[in-house]
Amino acid sequence: MSRQRNRKVAVIGAGVAGLATARTLLAEGFDCKVYERADRLGGVWADGYVNFGVQVQKRLYEFPDWPLSPDIPDFTPGPVFQNYLEEFADEFAVRPHIQLSTRVTGITPEDGGNDGWRVTWQSGKSAKRTEHFDHLVIATGLYSAKPYIPEIAGREKFRGEVIHNSQLKSRNILEGQRIAVIGYGKSATDAALEASAVAKSVHLVFRQTHWPVPRNLAGVVPFKWGMLNRLTAALIEPHMNAGRLARTLHGVGKPLPWVFWRAVELLLIVQFRLWTRTANGRSLIPDVPVEIGCFNEATMVPRPGLYDAFRNGSIVPYLADVTGLAEHAITLSSGDTLDVDKIVFATGWQNDHNLLPAEVHDKLGRDDDGFYLYRHILNPDLPNLYFIGRASTFLSVLTYSLQARWLAELLKGTFSLPAHAEMIDEIARMKQWKRRWMPFNSSRGARVLLHQMSYHDEILRDFGVDPLRKRGLFAPVKELFAPYQSSDYSDIVTGNLR
Amino acid sequence: MAMFFWIGTALGVVAGMLHASLVFRRRLAEGSGGIAEAVYFAAWTIALWIMFGAYVMAFWIVGLIGMALSRIGRRARVAP
Numbered sequence: 333m334s335r336q337r338n339r340k341v342a343v344i345g346a347g348v349a350g351l352a353t354a355r356t357l358l359a360e361g362f363d364c365k366v367y368e369r370a371d372r373l374g375g376v377w378a379d380g381y382v383n384f385g386v387q388v389q390k391r392l393y394e395f396p397d398w399p400l401s402p403d404i405p406d407f408t409p410g411p412v413f414q415n416y417l418e419e420f421a422d423e424f425a426v427r428p429h430i431q432l433s434t435r436v437t438g439i440t441p442e443d444g445g446n447d448g449w450r451v452t453w454q455s456g457k458s459a460k461r462t463e464h465f466d467h468l469v470i471a472t473g474l475y476s477a478k479p480y481i482p483e484i485a486g487r488e489k490f491r492g493e494v495i496h497n498s499q500l501k502s503r504n505i506l507e508g509q510r511i512a513v514i515g516y517g518k519s520a521t522d523a524a525l526e527a528s529a530v531a532k533s534v535h536l537v538f539r540q541t542h543w544p545v546p547r548n549l550a551g552v553v554p555f556k557w558g559m560l561n562r563l564t565a566a567l568i569e570p571h572m573n574a575g576r577l578a579r580t581l582h583g584v585g586k587p588l589p590w591v592f593w594r595a596v597e598l599l600l601i602v603q604f605r606l607w608t609r610t611a612n613g614r615s616l617i618p619d620v621p622v623e624i625g626c627f628n629e630a631t632m633v634p635r636p637g638l639y640d641a642f643r644n645g646s647i648v649p650y651l652a653d654v655t656g657l658a659e660h661a662i663t664l665s666s667g668d669t670l671d672v673d674k675i676v677f678a679t680g681w682q683n684d685h686n687l688l689p690a691e692v693h694d695k696l697g698r699d700d701d702g703f704y705l706y707r708h709i710l711n712p713d714l715p716n717l718y719f720i721g722r723a724s725t726f727l728s729v730l731t732y733s734l735q736a737r738w739l740a741e742l743l744k745g746t747f748s749l750p751a752h753a754e755m756i757d758e759i760a761r762m763k764q765w766k767r768r769w770m771p772f773n774s775s776r777g778a779r780v781l782l783h784q785m786s787y788h789d790e791i792l793r794d795f796g797v798d799p800l801r802k803r804g805l806f807a808p809v810k811e812l813f814a815p816y817q818s819s820d821y822s823d824i825v826t827g828n829l830r
Numbered sequence: 831m832a833m834f835f836w837i838g839t840a841l842g843v844v845a846g847m848l849h850a851s852l853v854f855r856r857r858l859a860e861g862s863g864g865i866a867e868a869v870y871f872a873a874w875t876i877a878l879w880i881m882f883g884a885y886v887m888a889f890w891i892v893g894l895i896g897m898a899l900s901r902i903g904r905r906a907r908v909a910p
Contacts, residue, residue, distance in 0.1 A: 575852070576852065586897070587891070587897055588889055590897050591890075591892050592889075793860070798861055798862055800860070808871045830862055
């Protein structure tokens with residue numbers, strides 16, 4: 333079945349990835365329908381916890397050709413970003429193609445996907461309907477909407493309240509109480525800071541420390557200058573398709589990246605005063621080197637004041653496992669017992685795609701570290717099925733916009749996929765490469781993070797575009813030292829492929 | 831000190847030439863500016879290596895010593 337002739341596309345999810353996909357495909361003349369379970373668009377941005385927001389500077393987290401307004405704060409608050417997505421949907425005429433409050437209840441491949449996909453959906457309480465599409469795009473993100481709360485012994489004995497951080501819509505529900513927050517990612521530290529403003533006491537319990545990324549390096553230079561340029565990209569673990577130069581740098585040149593990352597660690601230790609001890613006497617300095625640790629999913633840019641709160645006691649940190657619950661207490665592997673009235677689990681989301689039928693799951697694989705895709709977009713055994721938004725980077729709005737452009741160019745026939753065996757081999761090599769050094773978690777298959785530059789380069793090369801986007805007299809120097817951000821790709825996402 | 835600087839710069843020239851040849855070939859294949867753009871990028875590559883060659887060598891030596899010390903430190907911690 334020719335991709336070019338078949339132009340009817342279903343997109344599941346109207347978050348950033350779904351909107352970017354629909355906008356791009358509609359502009360290329362595809363007939364696109366977007367199904368969104370919630371009653372408003374925006375995905376994770378439609379319904380966040382109290383005071384949630386974007387953790388990176390706004391120029392890193394916006395659509396490449398639709399910049400956030402100058403009067404918006406540098407770290408965009410969640411509701412403001414959701415409003416920005418609403419405006420995006422109107423500006424690019426995506427809204428008429430979105431069906432809100434519509435649950436996709438099933439998807440079925442026709443002739444294994446070769447003849448497209450049948451999508452069954454239900455709007456509100458109306459009867460289920462089924463429609464045929466030539467292509468199906470899953471844009472529901474990395475995780476399901478089901479909160480992950482670990483099983484803990486004695487849970488039934490606990491007389492206080494247990495909530496997931498996604499239920500924390502107002503800090504008032506924490507007022508005057510003894511709170512324990514479990515986790516050490518961005519949402520956990522946000523919840524602890526919210527609690528510290530109103531609660532009687534706040535404990536933050538985590539079993540692993542992570543290197544925090546400061547908003548500004550040494551309090552002065554935005555972190556993008558230190559982390560999102562090609563020089564830094566060359567100093568991390570070489571990409572699986574790295575060229576001769578990168579391999580040399582990490583061979584005979586190994587002392588150079590080593591000394592660079594030790595200097596980064598020193599800077600982070602001094603800036604955040606990580607020598608601070610937890611309440612159970614453990615160090616906040618992670619065991620894992622920063623160049624590996626920054627590929628952990630829990631990498632975070634904490635809100636200012638977090639580490640000060642540790643030091644002044646308004647948040648009491650414990651580096652330990654939660655081993656059990658009692659009536660009004662939690663017990664830790666360190667032997668400590670904490671008296672608490674409410675526990676906030678900021679432990680993430682379950683990782684499932686339960687709308688996919690078993691035969692699709694079988695082909696995607698059921699590995700513990702999630703499924704791996706060719707270019708983080710497709711599985712060669714599932715024709716006409718694409719995942720947009722299954723690649724975690726620091727600049728996800730940009731990444732999803734580029735993925736959407738890649739898909740549009742593929743469907744238009746600008747380029748062809750490599751042979752089936754070649755894609756299978758590429759996926760196998762990616763598995764091997766990531767498992768050799770990248771920290772484990774249930775979505776490792778989709779993790780890109782600091783390798784985003786190589787990933788963006790790769791997908792641009794696929795449709796024949798020069799990956800070097802810096803312009804001007806000093807372009808060669810800018811390529812090396814200047815950070816890459818959304819605006820560098822503004823012409824690409826509009827289809828101006830130069 | 832002057833000797834160190836000149837050795838670093840000389841190494842920078844060699845590394846720069848090798849790097850520039852890679853950059854030149856890649857720019858020629860991927861860039862839209864043709865041979866002029868490829869030469870321009872290659873020239874910058876050589877210039878940067880010459881300018882920073884001595885510093886790169888200094889950091890390489892510091893890194894080498896640091897790596898060796900940290901390896902010795904790790905062994906000492908692991909040893910019974």
